[in-house]
Amino acid sequence: MTDGRPLRVLVTGGSSPSGIAAARALLQAGFAVFTVGSDKARIEEAAETGGGATPLVCDLADLAAVRELQQELARTAGRIDGVIHLVGGWRGAQGITSQTDEDWDFLERSAVTTLRNVSRVFYDDLAASPCGRFAMVSSTAVGSPAAGVASYVAAKAAAEAWTMAVAEGFRQDAQGPEDPARDGQHSAAVVFVVKALVDASMRSSQPERKFPGYTDVEQLAAAAVGLFSQPAAELNGQRLLLAPVPAGAASTQSAATT
Numbered sequence: 001m002t003d004g005r006p007l008r009v010l011v012t013g014g015s016s017p018s019g020i021a022a023a024r025a026l027l028q029a030g031f032a033v034f035t036v037g038s039d040k041a042r043i044e045e046a047a048e049t050g051g052g053a054t055p056l057v058c059d060l061a062d063l064a065a066v067r068e069l070q071q072e073l074a075r076t077a078g079r080i081d082g083v084i085h086l087v088g089g090w091r092g093a094q095g096i097t098s099q100t101d102e103d104w105d106f107l108e109r110s111a112v113t114t115l116r117n118v119s120r121v122f123y124d125d126l127a128a129s130p131c132g133r134f135a136m137v138s139s140t141a142v143g144s145p146a147a148g149v150a151s152y153v154a155a156k157a158a159a160e161a162w163t164m165a166v167a168e169g170f171r172q173d174a175q176g177p178e179d180p181a182r183d184g185q186h187s188a189a190v191v192f193v194v195k196a197l198v199d200a201s202m203r204s205s206q207p208e209r210k211f212p213g214y215t216d217v218e219q220l221a222a223a224a225v226g227l228f229s230q231p232a233a234e235l236n237g238q239r240l241l242l243a244p245v246p247a248g249a250a251s252t253q254s255a256a257t258t
Contacts, residue, residue: 005032005078006030006031006032007031007032007081007082007129007228008031008034008073008079008080008081008082009026009031009032009080009081009082009083009084009133010036010073010080010082010083010084010118010122011023011033011035011036011053012036012060012084012085012087012114012118013036013085013086013087014035014037014043014046014047014050014053014055014086015037015038015039015043015045015046016046016086017197017201017202017217018086018137018197018199018217018220018221019035019037020046021050021217021218021220021221022084022086022217022220022224023047023050023051024050024051024221025218025221025222025224026053026084026221026224026225027050027051027053028051029225029228031225031228032054033050033053033054034053034054034056034073034077034080035047035050035054035055035056036056036057036058036060036069037055037056037057037058038058038059038060039057040055040057043055043056043057054077056069056072060087060113060114060117060118061109061110061114061117062117063117063120063121066117066121067121070122070125074125079125079129080122080125080126080129081125081126081129081130081131081132081133082126082129082131082132082133082135082227082228083118083119083122083133083134084133084135084224085114085115085118085119085135085137086137087110087111087114087115088110088111088137088156089106089107089110089111090152091103091106091151091152092148092149092152093148093149093150093151094148095147095148096147096150099150103151104151107154107155108155108158111155111156111158111159112155112159112162115136115159115162115163116162119134119162119163119189122134123166123169126170126187127169127170127173127187129186130186131186131187131228131232132170132186132187132188132232133187133188133189133190133227133228133232133235134166134187134188134189135189135192135224135227136159136160136163136191136192137191137192137193137194137197137220138156138159138160138192138194138239139153139156139193139194139196140193140194140195140241141153141156141195142156142157142160142193145157160191163189163190163191164189164191164237166189167188167189167236167237168237170185170187170188170189170236171236171237173187174186174187174232174233185231185232185233185236186232187232187236188232188233188235188236188237189237190227190235190236190237190238190239190240191238191240192220192223192224192240192242193240193241193242194214194215194220194241194242194244195213195215195244196211196213196214196215197214197215197216197217198211198214198215198216198217199216199217199218212244213244215242215243215244219242219244223240223242
């Protein structure tokens, strides 16, 4: 809570299974949740499925549109305290020579441009919040890139680097120009790292698959909620590996720094 009001969290990529799970978990934890998608019908359905988040429509690859979104939220809700960025996508190929420009353009737009726009526009909100949090989801493949996913891992690596720069901005803000030794860290940017995500619909449609190493979207959602109860100075700039849990096991918020 801040100023007697719940913390306000923006979930981007809100129409996805991970977006729905994150919105539901945040709402159940007492946050005010705004969930964003590019398709009005889909985001409204997702918001209802997720427990009643406020649905918003925006093309996050359009900087002007993201600025309008921030201005609308500032008028209607006030400062945003957290952004859980779940916009991405995947493209693969057979090797280096088969990486296409079309795939790269898609990945750069979805994984990098949307994150750059959202973090730039909402940075001041998060930096001013007493509990500002920014999180994105990356892949373990970034640490061991394969030729067939060169475009995908390059885009994810770029998004991670940008997020680490956001974290450094928060760190500099906390020190302040007058007293660099002052510890006033209250905002943090982190990267969640997974092999891949799985949800209940994937498991039900492919009951023969075990999805080894996959992280359930419910576990990702729990980890997102957990960010707001951990010290910003300890979180800021961390890559948090979400260790997978067996299907049917209780989701946890355990995360190991990598």
